[in-house]
Amino acid sequence: MFVIADNIQITRYRVEMAVKERNPEPIKQLAAQCREAGAQAIDINTGPLSRQGEEIMQFMVEAVQEACDLPVCLDTVNAKAMEAGLRAAKGPRPIINGISMQPEKLEGILPLAQNYDADLICFLLKPDGHVPKDADSRLALAVELTGILDEAGISRDRVVFDPLAVPLMWDDGGRQAVEVVETVRLLPEVLGFDARVMVGLSNLTTGRPPGPQRQLVEQTYLAMLGGAGLTWVLMNIFNPDTIATARAVGVLGSGGIFSWHF
Amino acid sequence: MFVIADNIQITRYRVEMAVKERNPEPIKQLAAQCREAGAQAIDINTGPLSRQGEEIMQFMVEAVQEACDLPVCLDTVNAKAMEAGLRAAKGPRPIINGISMQPEKLEGILPLAQNYDADLICFLLKPDGHVPKDADSRLALAVELTGILDEAGISRDRVVFDPLAVPLMWDDGGRQAVEVVETVRLLPEVLGFDARVMVGLSNLTTGRPPGPQRQLVEQTYLAMLGGAGLTWVLMNIFNPDTIATARAVGVLGSGGIFSWHF
Numbered sequence: 373m374f375v376i377a378d379n380i381q382i383t384r385y386r387v388e389m390a391v392k393e394r395n396p397e398p399i400k401q402l403a404a405q406c407r408e409a410g411a412q413a414i415d416i417n418t419g420p421l422s423r424q425g426e427e428i429m430q431f432m433v434e435a436v437q438e439a440c441d442l443p444v445c446l447d448t449v450n451a452k453a454m455e456a457g458l459r460a461a462k463g464p465r466p467i468i469n470g471i472s473m474q475p476e477k478l479e480g481i482l483p484l485a486q487n488y489d490a491d492l493i494c495f496l497l498k499p500d501g502h503v504p505k506d507a508d509s510r511l512a513l514a515v516e517l518t519g520i521l522d523e524a525g526i527s528r529d530r531v532v533f534d535p536l537a538v539p540l541m542w543d544d545g546g547r548q549a550v551e552v553v554e555t556v557r558l559l560p561e562v563l564g565f566d567a568r569v570m571v572g573l574s575n576l577t578t579g580r581p582p583g584p585q586r587q588l589v590e591q592t593y594l595a596m597l598g599g600a601g602l603t604w605v606l607m608n609i610f611n612p613d614t615i616a617t618a619r620a621v622g623v624l625g626s627g628g629i630f631s632w633h634f
Numbered sequence: 635m636f637v638i639a640d641n642i643q644i645t646r647y648r649v650e651m652a653v654k655e656r657n658p659e660p661i662k663q664l665a666a667q668c669r670e671a672g673a674q675a676i677d678i679n680t681g682p683l684s685r686q687g688e689e690i691m692q693f694m695v696e697a698v699q700e701a702c703d704l705p706v707c708l709d710t711v712n713a714k715a716m717e718a719g720l721r722a723a724k725g726p727r728p729i730i731n732g733i734s735m736q737p738e739k740l741e742g743i744l745p746l747a748q749n750y751d752a753d754l755i756c757f758l759l760k761p762d763g764h765v766p767k768d769a770d771s772r773l774a775l776a777v778e779l780t781g782i783l784d785e786a787g788i789s790r791d792r793v794v795f796d797p798l799a800v801p802l803m804w805d806d807g808g809r810q811a812v813e814v815v816e817t818v819r820l821l822p823e824v825l826g827f828d829a830r831v832m833v834g835l836s837n838l839t840t841g842r843p844p845g846p847q848r849q850l851v852e853q854t855y856l857a858m859l860g861g862a863g864l865t866w867v868l869m870n871i872f873n874p875d876t877i878a879t880a881r882a883v884g885v886l887g888s889g890g891i892f893s894w895h896f
Contacts (some may be wrong), residue, residue, distance in 0.1 A: 593886055595854045595857030595861070598858060598861075599815050613718075620854040624851065625858070627808055627813075628809070631808075
């Protein structure tokens with residue numbers, strides 16, 4: 373399983389301060405720690421409301437790249453900030469996080485996916501930005517989005533679908549958790565190609581204080597998703613137990629000669 | 635998820651001695667501990683070579699039932715011992731563990747399933763007693779066995795399929811682990827009814843010393859199976875972390891209002 377660290381978010385105090393002071397050191401340190409902890413890519417979340425989006429994204433991408441040579445996952449709804457990130461990305465193929473059927477995404481982000489060589493995370497969100505209610509709606513959105521991406525000339529091997537795990541604390545959180553597993557399972561079959569699928573794991577336990585129960589739910593759900601065919605996960609990389617689960621799922625799901633070294 | 639304790643095995647010294655001395659106390663104590671730890675049924679494994687099979691099974695069933703009112707899961711290949719257990723079972727519907735396409739099982743155990751009201755675990759073993767190599771072979775055996783059980787008048791809601799998880803240390807253990815998850819996922823669809831499926835979890839890590847890695851693999855695999863639709867698990871009940879995973883899988887897989895109380 374390919375693991376992306378979600379730890380570099382501007383909403384975290386340490387990151388916010390580093391950005392405010394344009395001091396790359398805390399971000400470099402965090403990126404190095406993410407890599408050390410097992411990250412295979414680093415999400416850079418500049419937040420939705422950032423006014424100097426372009427400059428901030430460029431600053432953050434450069435800081436991360438000074439510390440490590442992992443792909444950067446550019447996490448912003450701001451198309452200009454996204455493009456600044458794509459320009460600044462000098463290492464392995466970056467990741468656009470992301471696109472959806474929302475008109476502003478198709479207008480702002482899709483052209484960037486056409487112009488830059490980047491992987492592309494596709495949220496299975498409805499055009500109005502709402503989360504679909506079940507697996508069928510998610511699958512229908514994936515089919516529609518695949519048509520749009522095909523037409524736009526985006527190669528299918530650059531695409532990663534995100535069926536959107538929602539917080540369990542939502543009224544329908546429990547049902548949605550099941551629908552997301554089902555979506556992960558059915559996506560490659562419904563789309564007719566070996567589609568990659570990602571889930572943002574931290575979303576699941578939003579609003580829940582840290583502790584063994586939250587940890588257990590996170591690990592259990594990750595394994596359930598892994599058993600259904602999940603290939604990527606965006607998660608808090610500083611949770612070694614969940615990383616261990618991601619590795620164990622990778623080994624148990626591979627079907628190869630079993631090795632206890634993971 | 636319905637959890638059966640696999641801890642009452644005659645191959646364990648404490649149980650062997652209790653049986654040898656016909657002293658029910660250690661078995662009663664163990665059964666009470668299993669219940670306390672979260673068991674919903676108690677497997678009673680009298681071993682394959684027991685000469686006084688009938689008497690031993692009766693003794694063990696009575697001891698367990700003195701200590702708790704859980705269903706007993708009668709685990710023997712000896713048809714006479716199985717019948718003695720069925721006769722001795724006075725509590726909730728017992729479980730026959732089990733039957734398969736092996737001729738001796740169809741001749742010895744199937745008639746008992748017809749004559750006693752018991753749940754019936756069906757191993758997806760080949761007629762020659764070997765483990766099938768993949769999911770397709772397992773599914774084909776399940777279809778064939780269902781035909782035999784239908785003809786014998788065994789109601790489908792009494793049946794529980796066991797696709798046989800094999801030790802990961804086997805040469806093809808890694809591949810088999812994937813095939814078993816696939817079998818769990820496909821069984822209800824292939825059979826066309828809401829078939830219950832069980833896995834014996836301890837088998838997976840056979841030959842591996844206890845420790846955090848074994849624990850992680852057990853929990854991860856249980857969650858993968860749970861995500862694929864596993865409904866029953868036979869396991870070491872004195873492993874609280876795995877019990878917690880079984881409960882978390884149960885809640886995460888239920889699709890109901892999510893509750894953190896599990």
